[in-house]
Amino acid sequence: MPEENFDPSIMVGIAVTSGVVASGTAITNLIFDSDTNLYKIYLNNNLSGSANTHYFGDNANRFIKRSNDIHLYLKYNVDNQLQTTYVKLDKSPTWIVQWYKKSSWNYLELDSNEMSDLTSAHHNINFNNFSGLGQTNYFNGIASGNFTALSSIGATFDFRITSNGGVKFYINNEDKPYISNWSNTSTNSFTTSYVATGSSQPITFELQFNNYQNLHSLKLEWRKTGEISYQEVNSSFYQDISVSPILIDSDKIENITYLVVGKTLEEINDQYYGFPATDKIVIRNK
Numbered sequence: 001m002p003e004e005n006f007d008p009s010i011m012v013g014i015a016v017t018s019g020v021v022a023s024g025t026a027i028t029n030l031i032f033d034s035d036t037n038l039y040k041i042y043l044n045n046n047l048s049g050s051a052n053t054h055y056f057g058d059n060a061n062r063f064i065k066r067s068n069d070i071h072l073y074l075k076y077n078v079d080n081q082l083q084t085t086y087v088k089l090d091k092s093p094t095w096i097v098q099w100y101k102k103s104s105w106n107y108l109e110l111d112s113n114e115m116s117d118l119t120s121a122h123h124n125i126n127f128n129n130f131s132g133l134g135q136t137n138y139f140n141g142i143a144s145g146n147f148t149a150l151s152s153i154g155a156t157f158d159f160r161i162t163s164n165g166g167v168k169f170y171i172n173n174e175d176k177p178y179i180s181n182w183s184n185t186s187t188n189s190f191t192t193s194y195v196a197t198g199s200s201q202p203i204t205f206e207l208q209f210n211n212y213q214n215l216h217s218l219k220l221e222w223r224k225t226g227e228i229s230y231q232e233v234n235s236s237f238y239q240d241i242s243v244s245p246i247l248i249d250s251d252k253i254e255n256i257t258y259l260v261v262g263k264t265l266e267e268i269n270d271q272y273y274g275f276p277a278t279d280k281i282v283i284r285n286k
Helices: none
Strands: 026-033 038-044 070-078 081-089 095-101 118-122 126-128 139-148 156-163 167-171 179-181 188-195 202-211 217-224 255-262
Touching: 156 167, 167 188, 179 188, 202 217
Parallel strands: none
Antiparallel strands: 026 038, 070 081, 070 255, 095 118, 095 139, 126 217, 139 202, 156 188, 156 217, 167 179, 167 202
């Protein structure tokens, strides 16, 4: 179909319901490549999950969890009176992964101070044949996340990493890794145990990994010490937020006159609410 006859907005947001692509995968973008005369479809299953099913033509929406905090200032009128309010949209616990392209001679070298070639967000660590870098071999990376463990799971845990590449696993920014096998080149599972200071405590993870093979795999799991089965480190382990509408004001709002969005509160918390001071008019009497 020629580019001029197709509107990408028709498909963006539609979810896959079955087949080769996992259920709950949403179309996030659709770009026409004029060189190949083909469309590139971008998919993501972190946005929608698999709780609901949408079909072509559905008039439906979904609240999406956030990988970072979002800060807002709003000005609006209630009974002809201008009101101002601040809203913080809390992030959902998220794994942030920094990916680095490497070559055969340096894929074991990992420097977190370097700018990554790709940054991605995930609700768990379970990668198979990752290709987001444009190459499926010779890369490494760092997956990190700050979480608060569920109060119901206690304070003593076992962790298991299964990978055919090298791994190092740190907990709570300790200098010594709990798991360290940076030269691993075949599919193996590595385990460790951790005892928290109490239930429902904050916990920080950092998982470093490398790969030289075309079919890379990496999976992180957990279990309560003494149990048999492992689970992925996701909302079965950490506290997650619920996504729902945000009440701006208990009274009826007539209109919104101003909205500013910031990555941090400092960006928008000034006398101009983050709006840049631009041109000024100076009137002089002579």
